[in-house]
Amino acid sequence: MYSTHPDDPSNYLEQKLFFKPELTGISPRSIVLDKNDDFWIGTRNHGIHVFTIQKGKLIKKFSLTTAAGLSDDFITHLSCDQENNIWASSALGLDKISNKTGAPVIENITRQNNIFQSVFDVVLDKDNIAWGIVSNGLIKITPELKKKSDYIPTLMVSMLKTEKDTIYEEQPLSYTQNNLSFSFAATSFFNEKQILYSYRLHGGSNNQWPEPSNLSTVSFIDLHPGDYALEIKAVFPAGRYPPQFLSYKFSITAPWWQTWWFHSLAALFIITALFFVSRYYYRRKLEIKMAALEKQQAIEKERTRIATDMHDDLGAGLSRIKFLSQALETKNPDNAAIKTGLEKITNFSDEMAEKMGEIIWALNQKNDTLADLVAYIRSYALEYLSNHDIACTMDTPLHLPETFIAGEMRRNIFLAVKECLHNIIKHAQATSVNFSVRLNELIEIVIHDNGKGIDWNHLRAAGMGLQNITKRMNEVNGKASFLNENGAKVILRIPLSL
Amino acid sequence: MPIRVSIVEDLAEVRDGLAELIRSDKELFLLDNFDNAEAAAEKLPYLKADIVIMDINLPGMSGIECIRVIKEKCPGTQFMMFTVYENDEKVLQAMQAGATGYLLKRTKPQNILESIKELSQGGSPMSSNIARKLLNIFLNEKKSTKKEVLSDRENDVLQLLADGLLYKEIAERLRIAHGTVRHHIHHIYEKLHVQNRTEAVNKFFDRN
Numbered sequence: 001m002y003s004t005h006p007d008d009p010s011n012y013l014e015q016k017l018f019f020k021p022e023l024t025g026i027s028p029r030s031i032v033l034d035k036n037d038d039f040w041i042g043t044r045n046h047g048i049h050v051f052t053i054q055k056g057k058l059i060k061k062f063s064l065t066t067a068a069g070l071s072d073d074f075i076t077h078l079s080c081d082q083e084n085n086i087w088a089s090s091a092l093g094l095d096k097i098s099n100k101t102g103a104p105v106i107e108n109i110t111r112q113n114n115i116f117q118s119v120f121d122v123v124l125d126k127d128n129i130a131w132g133i134v135s136n137g138l139i140k141i142t143p144e145l146k147k148k149s150d151y152i153p154t155l156m157v158s159m160l161k162t163e164k165d166t167i168y169e170e171q172p173l174s175y176t177q178n179n180l181s182f183s184f185a186a187t188s189f190f191n192e193k194q195i196l197y198s199y200r201l202h203g204g205s206n207n208q209w210p211e212p213s214n215l216s217t218v219s220f221i222d223l224h225p226g227d228y229a230l231e232i233k234a235v236f237p238a239g240r241y242p243p244q245f246l247s248y249k250f251s252i253t254a255p256w257w258q259t260w261w262f263h264s265l266a267a268l269f270i271i272t273a274l275f276f277v278s279r280y281y282y283r284r285k286l287e288i289k290m291a292a293l294e295k296q297q298a299i300e301k302e303r304t305r306i307a308t309d310m311h312d313d314l315g316a317g318l319s320r321i322k323f324l325s326q327a328l329e330t331k332n333p334d335n336a337a338i339k340t341g342l343e344k345i346t347n348f349s350d351e352m353a354e355k356m357g358e359i360i361w362a363l364n365q366k367n368d369t370l371a372d373l374v375a376y377i378r379s380y381a382l383e384y385l386s387n388h389d390i391a392c393t394m395d396t397p398l399h400l401p402e403t404f405i406a407g408e409m410r411r412n413i414f415l416a417v418k419e420c421l422h423n424i425i426k427h428a429q430a431t432s433v434n435f436s437v438r439l440n441e442l443i444e445i446v447i448h449d450n451g452k453g454i455d456w457n458h459l460r461a462a463g464m465g466l467q468n469i470t471k472r473m474n475e476v477n478g479k480a481s482f483l484n485e486n487g488a489k490v491i492l493r494i495p496l497s498l
Numbered sequence: 499m500p501i502r503v504s505i506v507e508d509l510a511e512v513r514d515g516l517a518e519l520i521r522s523d524k525e526l527f528l529l530d531n532f533d534n535a536e537a538a539a540e541k542l543p544y545l546k547a548d549i550v551i552m553d554i555n556l557p558g559m560s561g562i563e564c565i566r567v568i569k570e571k572c573p574g575t576q577f578m579m580f581t582v583y584e585n586d587e588k589v590l591q592a593m594q595a596g597a598t599g600y601l602l603k604r605t606k607p608q609n610i611l612e613s614i615k616e617l618s619q620g621g622s623p624m625s626s627n628i629a630r631k632l633l634n635i636f637l638n639e640k641k642s643t644k645k646e647v648l649s650d651r652e653n654d655v656l657q658l659l660a661d662g663l664l665y666k667e668i669a670e671r672l673r674i675a676h677g678t679v680r681h682h683i684h685h686i687y688e689k690l691h692v693q694n695r696t697e698a699v700n701k702f703f704d705r706n
Contacts, residue, residue, distance in 0.1 A: 312555055315582030316509060319603040323515030326607065330518060350604040357583035366587060367627065375626040375662030382664050398661045 022051075022058045032078035032086065034099070040086050042075025048088060048097075062104070064097065069106035071095050077121045082128045083143075089119040094132050094141075107237065109141055112194075155234045155244040159183040175255045178223040184216055186234040186244055194237040202247075203228035225254035296406075300365035303407055307363040310356060318356070322349040358418075362411035370496070371400035373410050374437055377417045377445075381435050384418075388425050390449075395436035403496065412472040413443070413494060416480065419472075420447045420490045423465045428452060428488055442478075445492040453484040500527035501618045504547040506538040506564065507531070507580060508556050512603070516551065516610070523611050535559035543571040548618050551601060553580045554588050562592045569596035569691070578617055584625040590632075596691045598622050598684055621680030622687055629659035632690060647689060655682045 001017035023041070026049060030042035038061060039051045047065035051058050066073050072090035079087040086097040093110035110119060110132075117134040124130050130141040160167040161181045167173070173180075186195050196212035203226055212235055230248040256262055325345040332338050361367055361376060378396050385392040424430050428451025438444040459466070466482060469490070473480040478494035503526050507513040513531055520528045529545050532538035535556045542550060550572075552561040559567075565577050579592045579600040589600050599617040601610060613623070624632075633656055636647050648656065651672070658668045669676045 311582055315603070316555065319582065320509055320511050322604065323509075323512040327511065327515045327518060330522075350606075353582055353604040360583065364587075371630060371660070372627065375630065375660060378662030379626050379664060382667070394663075394667070396662060399657070400661060 017056055019058045030075055030078045032080045034080045035084040040078050042078045045073050047073045048075055071108050079122045081124045087122040087130055089122050091118040094119040153186045153188040153241055155186045155246040157182055157248045158185045173252045175225050178252055179221045181219040184232050188236055196235045198233045200231050223252055225252045227251040303363040304365050307360040311360055318349045318353045322346050362407055368405055370403040370405050373405055374400050377414055381421055384421050385433055391432035393434045397439055409476045412476045416469045416472040416492055419465050419469050424449045442496055443494045448489040450487040454482055454488045500525055502527050502529055502548045504529040504545055505531040505551045507553040508533045519607050535564035539564050539567050542568055547575050549614055550575055550577050551580050552577050562595050565595040565597055576617055590628050593687050594690055594694045598687045620684050621677055622684040624659055624683045626659055626662045629656050633660050652682050652686050
């Protein structure tokens with residue numbers, strides 16, 4: 001930078017500042033000083049660089065290139081008008097750069113006016129009219145009217161199209177109309193091609209504002225049913241108007257099978273169906289159970305009938321035999337042989353009556369509780385053992401439960417116990433027996449004598465008895481254990497499941 | 499005073515055998531015997547028997563029915579059921595009708611005589627099966643009338659009997675004599691009968 005000295009021709013030009021380092025590589029071609037004393041330097045292929053001088057230093061403020069909106073990066077000429085707008089001439093046209101707010105706004109003056117010519121230079125007259133030199137003459141650019149317009153452009157959706165039709169009426173769209181194309185426009189009547197639009201869809205998956213563009217259509221495909229709002233933002237060139245916003249609401253109705261009432265109805269239907277199916281299932285189950293129970297009852301009834309018949313007829317017959325032989329016995333007191341025979345008949349008939357009593361007890365459905373069973377085997381064991389002069393200690397629960405036990409089970413348990421007691425009398429040579437019954441989830445009967453124990457090597461007659469006990473226990477899913485603990489110990493375990 | 503005994507039994511052999519046995523004992527005096535309940539019902543109130551040995555299954559009217567009919571007319575008579583086995587439902591019915599004892603047909607001759615004498619002294623037998631059924635009957639009665647029907651001791655005896663304990667075990671456990679157990683049972687039978695009769699009378703009046 002030089003200063004001039006008109007008074008001293010010999011030293012007319014004086015170099016004041018030298019900025020070679022700052023300007024190297026940008027190839028300056030034009031320069032203008034704006035009203036703020038900022039230097040605007042037009043370059044060859046590097047756009048415009050703006051500098052300010054502070055304390056003899058050249059400080060760069062910013063630069064503008066085609067990326068920021070310049071018509072060309074080769075700026076041949078720069079001018080500054082009365083309103084501090086910079087006019088940049090280039091081979092591709094004329095740009096006006098306004099810098100009122102600090103953020104420069106670039107207007108492509110020639111292009112906006114459909115002039116596509118190189119502008120070599122621009123001058124401004126006192127009325128602030130710009131005159132540009134083009135290859136075939138001058139172009140005149142009149143400044144805008146000072147009068148501020150109150151006009152605000154309207155932003156609107158100009159067209160809504162589905163794949164097939166254009167939608168004219170604002171109405172809920174059906175679920176098939178879910179590929180939508182919106183066209184929108186702002187009535188700025190000025191540089192409409194340079195309005196930048198941005199949009200976002202509320203209710204959709206993407207709520208971000210995308211980069212603004214001058215595309216004025218947007219398409220959405222495969223929108224789900226629901227309520228949406230398409231927000232559109234329009235930004236006007238050169239900040240001529242404030243940005244406009246529009247929220248366009250629309251909704252896509254769900255198909256009938258996705259509506260709440262359909263879901264409720266379906267749920268109701270399923271619940272009802274489940275209810276009926278389960279009711280049918282349980283009824284059927286109950287019917288089967290009832291049928292089985294009826295069958296069981298029929299069997300029990302038949303058993304009781306047999307028991308009654310046995311009691312009435314056979315019982316009468318047996319007592320007849322008994323009393324007949326007794327009568328004969330008293331009539332022949334002197335004949336020893338007859339007397340012994342008749343005594344045997346009497347005893348046999350008594351024994352048979354007793355055995356019959358046991359069978360009838362097992363057959364009779366009126367005795368089918370656990371209490372019946374335990375009380376019966378208890379009194380049986382005590383009576384049987386004391387009749388054979390064997391001491392007996394009893395350990396049985398009191399206040400027995402009335403749990404149902406089928407006749408078959410009762411009979412097997414009783415006969416197994418009876419077999420055990422019989423074995424003690426026949427083989428054990430015991431003098432005392434401990435008889436205990438415990439009830440939990442199974443019946444546990446322990447019969448422990450103080451006899452000689454079970455001789456496993458010489459099992460003969462007793463062997464059959466043990467087998468019978470095991471067999472009877474198997475029939476009621478029970479288990480018989482035979483141990484020798486200071487005598488024989490028989491443990492019968494019968495599960496109490498119904 | 500010998501015990502006056504009468505027999506109601508349709509089987510001649512049994513009736514005669516029993517009659518023979520009773521005649522052989524000096525403490526017993528045999529009255530008229532009957533082979534059917536109808537005849538017994540007619541004559542028994544005049545015989546003033548101490549003990550009537552009554553078969554259950556008789557042609558025509560049953561032994562139980564017979565007791566029901568004549569029990570009130572024979573205040574001094576005890577009825578002893580003659581049965582094949584003691585767990586019979588009919589034994590219970592007979593007790594409700596007014597019998598206070600039973601005799602098993604298979605009982606040995608000597609024991610038959612003892613049983614008759616024991617009953618005349620106010621001792622009664624009872625099986626665990628019958629005891630359990632009686633427990634339920636008295637329990638229901640207690641619930642419906644809110645009234646103590648059995649004494650505590652009687653209740654204990656009945657409960658132990660229902661659990662399958664023998665008389666001697668009950669006697670040991672309750673620290674009472676063997677005979678006392680039989681007496682308690684005798685009273686239980688009598689209460690059962692009274693209770694049953696009251697019930698019948700109640701039903702009769704309800705109906706009118």
